[in-house]
Amino acid sequence: MPTLHKLTAKKVEKADPGKYSDGGGLWLFKRPDGGAQWVLRVTVHGRRREMGLGNLTEVSLREARDAADKWRAVVRDGKDPIKERERIKREAARADNTLKAVAEEAFEARKAELKGDGKAGRWFSPLEIHVLPKIGKVPVEEIDQRDIKDALAPIWHTKADTARKAMNRLSIVMRHAAAMGLDVDVQATEKAKALLGKSRHEAQNIPALPWQEVPNFYKSLSDGTVTHLALRLLILTAARSLPVRFCRLDEIDGNVWTIPAKNMKGRKGQVEDFRVPLSEEALAVIEQAKPLARDGYLFPSVRRGVISDATMSRLMERRPMDARPHGFRSSFRTWCAEATDTPEQIAEITLAHVAGSKVERAYRRTDYLEQRRVLMERWAGFVKGGTGEVLQMVRA
Incomplete structure (x- = not known):
């Protein structure tokens, strides 16, 4: 079994430029300009991989060892630690791009076109009241016509005007997400309309005095x-x-x-x-x-x-x-x-x-x-x- 924890905090601090092994594939690379980088060397599927674990100024010896233990365990499971880290980052990014987050960003982008910069909230309220409480936490890339249908079905025939506005706003949000480079279905709202069918609600004019x-x-x-x-x-x-x-x-x-x-x-x-x-x-x-x-x-x-x-x-x-x-x-x-x-x-x-x-x-x-x-x-x-x-x- 390879020797681990060869380095000490003092040696890490005082070491001259060069490469220093802590064991188990964990290395400290010190540069002549004073910078230093932690690197984990592993072998995955017969191929050697070098994975950066951060700068010495940001990651201590103990933290580097903990990270090395984590990614060595990933290797033992037969996975490439670099690809696994990228996958985790992608999932975290997707979690940040929830429908609620993207809808709020789309609203901010449109405020300049709205009266009073949209402070009255009328543009956003159909989404805030009828859509986001149900599917606001779903990553926008996962939103499909069935999600939209389920969210708006309760008001589709009873509050037709509000439902129409909510659908219109959702369409704008989906296009905004596409402009952000996210992989969304910009036709999801049109497909949802097909699933919901024609509204049975008949618009009522505001009563007027003869x-x-x-x-x-x-x-x-x-x-x-x-x-x-x-x-x-x-x-x-x-x-x-x-x-x-x-x-x-x-x-x-x-x-x-x-x-x-x-x-x-x-x-x-x-x-x-x-x-x-x-x-x-x-x-x-x-x-x-x-x-x-x-x-x-x-x-x-x-x-x-x-x-x-x-x-x-x-x-x-x-x-x-x-x-x-x-x-x-x-x-x-x-x-x-x-x-x-x-x-x-x-x-x-x-x-x-x-x-x-x-x-x-x-x-x-x-x-x-x-x-x-x-x-x-x-x-x-x-x-x-x-x-x-x-x-x-x-x-x-």
């Missing part, structure tokens, strides 16, 4: 509270809830309210500031709300920040009403179609919808502010109790 009933509801918002005033401005401008709730005094210049791009629906970098013409009634509502403003926000909450969308929704729910705040955009659009002769392009741009083909939008250099101003004055007149008679518009 346009003929809007004046009576508007009249009932008469107590001058933040919630009543916010709802009034939302109705008068046909704007979405978010820009109304986060409306700042410095966004209003005369009779124009400029909604910053960050508060508009759409991807960051793909939307622009949007000008809203303010009717005389809308300006009156703003003047009434100014004394209630705080920190520059026109519609502050009781404690801090701004009122929530739920605050306005609950007011309508308590009435009780099926309609919700976002539905007033539909009320306005239907009024345009049924009670006016408004050109479709004007009506759609008023709602900040994308109107016209890509080529048409590229050549269009106007937002039809003045045409929209006429329309919004007519809408305000109707909302305040007008007749809703047909409005003859000059086509743009």
Whole structure:
């Protein structure tokens, strides 16, 4: 049996440049420049292999001996210690590349495209809530269509929109993993869709108040509270809830309210500031709300920040009403179609919808502010109790 532990800590420290055996194939190589390396020499399948065990500055004599014992045992099992170490490293790397880790990295990479750098978490939440608790710890390279199917099956037919978003996010994560050089199945989500089948869930539109009933509801918002005033401005401008709730005094210049791009629906970098013409009634509502403003926000909450969308929704729910705040955009659009002769392009741009083909939008250099101003004055007149008679518009 070969002699082991020939070296001592003192000899290791004082040794001149050269090669020094500790026995059992463990060697210390000292270089003239002062550096030193531990090397294990073994014979595997009749072939000699040299395996580095680390620098002397990082690995002590005792640690080198422990490592040598470990890898000699691997040799006794008939395995190549160098290949076995590489295999262990690969498995460790795979463990680090769990679906959760890669999903978080993909989210970070996309934040610049998302509103507010994705701080609201809406992009990530479908994964965080419905996917990662089930398969987040699985290495992304092992994810297949069956894993995805099992994760999303419980909501595929009951929460179709959320399931669709989760599937879309998963597809992005898988492509991100492929870009990282990982061996993933980028078609796994499409295969999962085939396994899940067509969703039986029918999308439900947000309930809207019939346009003929809007004046009576508007009249009932008469107590001058933040919630009543916010709802009034939302109705008068046909704007979405978010820009109304986060409306700042410095966004209003005369009779124009400029909604910053960050508060508009759409991807960051793909939307622009949007000008809203303010009717005389809308300006009156703003003047009434100014004394209630705080920190520059026109519609502050009781404690801090701004009122929530739920605050306005609950007011309508308590009435009780099926309609919700976002539905007033539909009320306005239907009024345009049924009670006016408004050109479709004007009506759609008023709602900040994308109107016209890509080529048409590229050549269009106007937002039809003045045409929209006429329309919004007519809408305000109707909302305040007008007749809703047909409005003859000059086509743009």
